[in-house]
Amino acid sequence: MTARDHDTAAEGTPSVAPIRRDAAASKRRILAAALKEFSDKGREGARIEAIAQRAQVSKPMLYSYFGDKEGLYEAALREAYVQIREGEGELQIASADPVVAVGDLVRFTLHHFVSKPWFIRMLNTENLDGGRTIRAMADAAEIQSRLIAQIGDVLERGAKSGVFRAGIDPVEFYIIVASLCYFPVSNKHTLRAVFDVPIDADWLEWKAEDTAELLLRYLAPGGLGENKGDRP
Amino acid sequence: MTARDHDTAAEGTPSVAPIRRDAAASKRRILAAALKEFSDKGREGARIEAIAQRAQVSKPMLYSYFGDKEGLYEAALREAYVQIREGEGELQIASADPVVAVGDLVRFTLHHFVSKPWFIRMLNTENLDGGRTIRAMADAAEIQSRLIAQIGDVLERGAKSGVFRAGIDPVEFYIIVASLCYFPVSNKHTLRAVFDVPIDADWLEWKAEDTAELLLRYLAPGGLGENKGDRP
Amino acid sequence: MTARDHDTAAEGTPSVAPIRRDAAASKRRILAAALKEFSDKGREGARIEAIAQRAQVSKPMLYSYFGDKEGLYEAALREAYVQIREGEGELQIASADPVVAVGDLVRFTLHHFVSKPWFIRMLNTENLDGGRTIRAMADAAEIQSRLIAQIGDVLERGAKSGVFRAGIDPVEFYIIVASLCYFPVSNKHTLRAVFDVPIDADWLEWKAEDTAELLLRYLAPGGLGENKGDRP
Amino acid sequence: MTARDHDTAAEGTPSVAPIRRDAAASKRRILAAALKEFSDKGREGARIEAIAQRAQVSKPMLYSYFGDKEGLYEAALREAYVQIREGEGELQIASADPVVAVGDLVRFTLHHFVSKPWFIRMLNTENLDGGRTIRAMADAAEIQSRLIAQIGDVLERGAKSGVFRAGIDPVEFYIIVASLCYFPVSNKHTLRAVFDVPIDADWLEWKAEDTAELLLRYLAPGGLGENKGDRP
DNA sequence: AATGAATGAGAATTCATTCAT
DNA sequence: TATGAATGAATTCTCATTCAT
Numbered sequence: 001m002t003a004r005d006h007d008t009a010a011e012g013t014p015s016v017a018p019i020r021r022d023a024a025a026s027k028r029r030i031l032a033a034a035l036k037e038f039s040d041k042g043r044e045g046a047r048i049e050a051i052a053q054r055a056q057v058s059k060p061m062l063y064s065y066f067g068d069k070e071g072l073y074e075a076a077l078r079e080a081y082v083q084i085r086e087g088e089g090e091l092q093i094a095s096a097d098p099v100v101a102v103g104d105l106v107r108f109t110l111h112h113f114v115s116k117p118w119f120i121r122m123l124n125t126e127n128l129d130g131g132r133t134i135r136a137m138a139d140a141a142e143i144q145s146r147l148i149a150q151i152g153d154v155l156e157r158g159a160k161s162g163v164f165r166a167g168i169d170p171v172e173f174y175i176i177v178a179s180l181c182y183f184p185v186s187n188k189h190t191l192r193a194v195f196d197v198p199i200d201a202d203w204l205e206w207k208a209e210d211t212a213e214l215l216l217r218y219l220a221p222g223g224l225g226e227n228k229g230d231r232p
Numbered sequence: 233m234t235a236r237d238h239d240t241a242a243e244g245t246p247s248v249a250p251i252r253r254d255a256a257a258s259k260r261r262i263l264a265a266a267l268k269e270f271s272d273k274g275r276e277g278a279r280i281e282a283i284a285q286r287a288q289v290s291k292p293m294l295y296s297y298f299g300d301k302e303g304l305y306e307a308a309l310r311e312a313y314v315q316i317r318e319g320e321g322e323l324q325i326a327s328a329d330p331v332v333a334v335g336d337l338v339r340f341t342l343h344h345f346v347s348k349p350w351f352i353r354m355l356n357t358e359n360l361d362g363g364r365t366i367r368a369m370a371d372a373a374e375i376q377s378r379l380i381a382q383i384g385d386v387l388e389r390g391a392k393s394g395v396f397r398a399g400i401d402p403v404e405f406y407i408i409v410a411s412l413c414y415f416p417v418s419n420k421h422t423l424r425a426v427f428d429v430p431i432d433a434d435w436l437e438w439k440a441e442d443t444a445e446l447l448l449r450y451l452a453p454g455g456l457g458e459n460k461g462d463r464p
Numbered sequence: 465m466t467a468r469d470h471d472t473a474a475e476g477t478p479s480v481a482p483i484r485r486d487a488a489a490s491k492r493r494i495l496a497a498a499l500k501e502f503s504d505k506g507r508e509g510a511r512i513e514a515i516a517q518r519a520q521v522s523k524p525m526l527y528s529y530f531g532d533k534e535g536l537y538e539a540a541l542r543e544a545y546v547q548i549r550e551g552e553g554e555l556q557i558a559s560a561d562p563v564v565a566v567g568d569l570v571r572f573t574l575h576h577f578v579s580k581p582w583f584i585r586m587l588n589t590e591n592l593d594g595g596r597t598i599r600a601m602a603d604a605a606e607i608q609s610r611l612i613a614q615i616g617d618v619l620e621r622g623a624k625s626g627v628f629r630a631g632i633d634p635v636e637f638y639i640i641v642a643s644l645c646y647f648p649v650s651n652k653h654t655l656r657a658v659f660d661v662p663i664d665a666d667w668l669e670w671k672a673e674d675t676a677e678l679l680l681r682y683l684a685p686g687g688l689g690e691n692k693g694d695r696p
Numbered sequence: 697m698t699a700r701d702h703d704t705a706a707e708g709t710p711s712v713a714p715i716r717r718d719a720a721a722s723k724r725r726i727l728a729a730a731l732k733e734f735s736d737k738g739r740e741g742a743r744i745e746a747i748a749q750r751a752q753v754s755k756p757m758l759y760s761y762f763g764d765k766e767g768l769y770e771a772a773l774r775e776a777y778v779q780i781r782e783g784e785g786e787l788q789i790a791s792a793d794p795v796v797a798v799g800d801l802v803r804f805t806l807h808h809f810v811s812k813p814w815f816i817r818m819l820n821t822e823n824l825d826g827g828r829t830i831r832a833m834a835d836a837a838e839i840q841s842r843l844i845a846q847i848g849d850v851l852e853r854g855a856k857s858g859v860f861r862a863g864i865d866p867v868e869f870y871i872i873v874a875s876l877c878y879f880p881v882s883n884k885h886t887l888r889a890v891f892d893v894p895i896d897a898d899w900l901e902w903k904a905e906d907t908a909e910l911l912l913r914y915l916a917p918g919g920l921g922e923n924k925g926d927r928p
Numbered sequence: 929a930a931t932g933a934a935t936g937a938g939a940a941t942t943c944a945t946t947c948a949t
Numbered sequence: 950t951a952t953g954a955a956t957g958a959a960t961t962c963t964c965a966t967t968c969a970t
Binding site for chain 6: 933938940941942946949
Binding site for chain 2: 124127128137197213
């Protein structure tokens with residue numbers, strides 16, 4: 001990706017320039033189109049034709065770059081993680097007060113899922129498929145978010161300063177955060193139909209605050225018995 | 233059909249015997265097969281042929297009962313909810329101590345999702361599709377779980393006896409429980425690949441306990457701030 | 465048909481009586497339904513299902529009476545001719561003045577085609593198919609209209625009284641009449657679209673008169689040269 | 697395509713050589729095959745497979761050019777009119793003596809219908825279907841034959857020179873001519889079966905002459921009554 | 929005798945993928 | 950390099966026809 005960015009940035013030709021004869025740019029357009037199409041329509045629902053058209057590329061072109069539909073899907077899935085990781089780079093919770101950091105984390109994660117709906121959709125698609133593709137991606141681990149490190153740092157500082165319990169695993173904690181943010185966004189439509197819950201901006205705002213409180217209670221030191229009113 | 237049921241049930245011979253000329257039975261078999269196929273392969277990935285074969289029915293039969301693939305999908309989605317609701321009937325938390333009840337609820341929900349994987353898959357499929365079908369299902373509300381009533385009862389009793397905060401909305405509380413149970417089960421494969429977390433029996437057992445604690449902390453009276461878990 | 469009529473008339477049960485257990489009545493209903501369906505949708509477009517439904521008969525019933533779709537089509541085609549012949553029985557031109565009779569014949573034929581559209585449609589369907597079925601109908605000749613005899617009589621009387629030429633073949637004359645009446649009715653839709661001619665009641669009335677004149681001119685004695693103004 | 701045309705035309709080898717990668721040629725072959733198939737088998741009876749095979753083209757090709765069976769049918773119907781109109785261009789009656797011209801017109805029309813049987817068959821098919829397609833053809837009027845103009849010219853000149861009545865509408869006159877030529881050709885098979893009339897070369901020759909006489913008598917000035925052949 | 933249940937054999941249409949220029 | 954032309958292999962859906970009660 002760094003290399004890619006370099007290509008693009010160095011060229012100096014603005015995006016208005018003729019589309020032809022720029023392999024890297026074509027590839028990027030294909031990737032973006034594929035991400036959109038696969039996340040919108042799912043693995044089977046996605047149409048190669050649609051991707052080629054959106055990317056303004058001929059189908060043979062596309063095949064020469066990505067081999068086949070499967071290859072394109074894999075590339076799109078990787079791209080989804082790459083973009084998410086890039087997005088996570090924007091979060092700076094390391095410098096904050098641990099308690100504030102938890103709130104930031106929640107708000108960030110929720111916003112992340114809401115503003116990049118293709119990510120949840122790609123995850124769902126991939127999991128529906130039994131993780132076939134991601135398991136085959138050699139570099140899946142590299143994809144792991146540096147978020148975990150930041151979370152680890154926050155938890156540790158919180159524990160040291162006595163505001164958090166010790167021994168909380170950052171990955172497991174992240175799973176909790178992600179769970180709480182993922183479910184309502186992912187299941188927006190069925191929640192609406194079955195429970196009549198509207199997952200709108202207001203609800204999300206409230207959700208962020210409620211979740212922050214939930215997490216802080218979870219992290220608070222002391223057992224359940226003594227937990228009541230522990231904080232000054 | 234009653235006679236048939238008798239025949240079938242009494243026979244003792246498993247379904248090897250050709251089941252013939254029994255419309256209701258055929259319909260049931262088709263529905264079961266459709267639920268399996270749609271949840272396994274998704275809306276587009278599902279194959280009518282496969283459903284017919286699994287149901288031991290010819291394709292025209294299937295079409296005469298359900299109209300088209302879309303109609304079959306809708307029937308399968310409804311069937312998923314029906315079966316889940318039936319399953320929920322087995323849960324009896326109403327009689328327990330509220331604190332115990334929360335633990336029961338978590339264990340039950342987690343087990344529910346794990347043991348009926350087609351449910352999560354159907355939900356994901358439907359949400360990937362923007363909820364198109366469930367929105368059109370006139371009786372979607374009827375599908376709503378009676379679980380909510382039970383949860384409401386538990387929360388109320390807990391509040392009265394002073395072990396829980398008051399004002400927690402049962403639907404929102406259920407969303408929290410569902411979120412925490414859903415995410416790891418639904419995203420089992422990507423979690424494994426990206427974070428190297430194995431969502432196995434041990435992990436699930438631990439998860440249930442940890443989640444129970446989390447929820448009790450969330451419900452505990454007093455607390456960190458003013459956020460009370462009631463909807464906006 | 466006579467036998468059939470007998471069955472029906474003799475029974476005494478009005479048509480409100482239960483439909484069951486009356487083979488002749490069922491057969492008649494099927495025939496009527498088949499005639500409607502085949503003439504409406506054509507040989508391939510016709511649906512056995514639709515015929516059975518319209519006739520309020522089960523499909524196996526229908527098959528037991530008529531063998532297969534082909535048999536049913538043949539029966540419907542014959543029925544079309546039978547009904548047309550019956551209709552022609554109503555025409556009484558034998559007693560009239562030959563000149564008037566020609567006018568009657570034209571009006572009758574035109575009205576016949578317009579009011580029994582299924583006839584033209586069946587003829588077109590059968591001819592599109594190369595006459596396969598009618599050729600195989602052993603009694604096709606019997607179907608021949610007694611109209612021809614009547615026409616022959618009129619032509620003869622006209623010739624004898626000197627108002628018509630002699631030597632006009634009644635069949636050929638009927639072909640002319642039929643041609644002129646058939647074409648506009650059969651091709652109503654394309655005429656409308658291509659030539660913007662509306663084949664409506666007004667047009668048909670005018671057509672009848674114009675055709676009568678055309679035929680009388682055709683029948684008038686004398687050659688072309690002397691024909692002008694021959695009549696007093 | 698121009699180059700291609702050259703290749704094809706110049707080769708001298710008949711269509712045995714695989715004609716490849718020539719979209720226009722493929723389209724033409726498909727159209728010809730569709731016209732044949734639809735006119736032979738009717739709208740429902742026609743088989744896409746058969747058309748593809750006759751055109752030496754794969755089915756997807758055909759679909760990419762014409763959308764679906766309906767689109768192909770429409771194209772075939774239009775093609776039928778286009779070819780008929782082209783054929784009519786060959787008729788030159790404008791220069792002849794009006795009386796001779798009428799004979800020419802009859803002979804031409806009859807020959808036209810006999811030698812291009814697909815035209816009558818397409819018309820019948822379309823009218824059986826209620827004119828659904830031709831009504832939707834935006835340019836149906838453009839399809840109108842320039843024949844009408846020529847006929848108008850002949851009638852006018854005949855009227856001026858006193859051999860014809862005045863006030864005959866060319867369209868209505870054409871309808872008469874077409875009627876007389878269409879019916880025996882279209883209904884060849886049923887006429888043969890029911891009236892034992894053989895619509896063969898001899899009969900047609902006689903028919904042409906008889907029809908010419910009929911028309912001239914119809915057009916002759918003076919006459920039987922007041923009906924003048926002009927529209928209502 | 930009458931019919932609901934069932935199906936084999938197609939038919940239209942789609943789509944990932946490759947060819948030939 | 951780039952792409953319009955082309956297709957094999959499904960896939961959904963239909964329909965005449967028969968079975969079994």
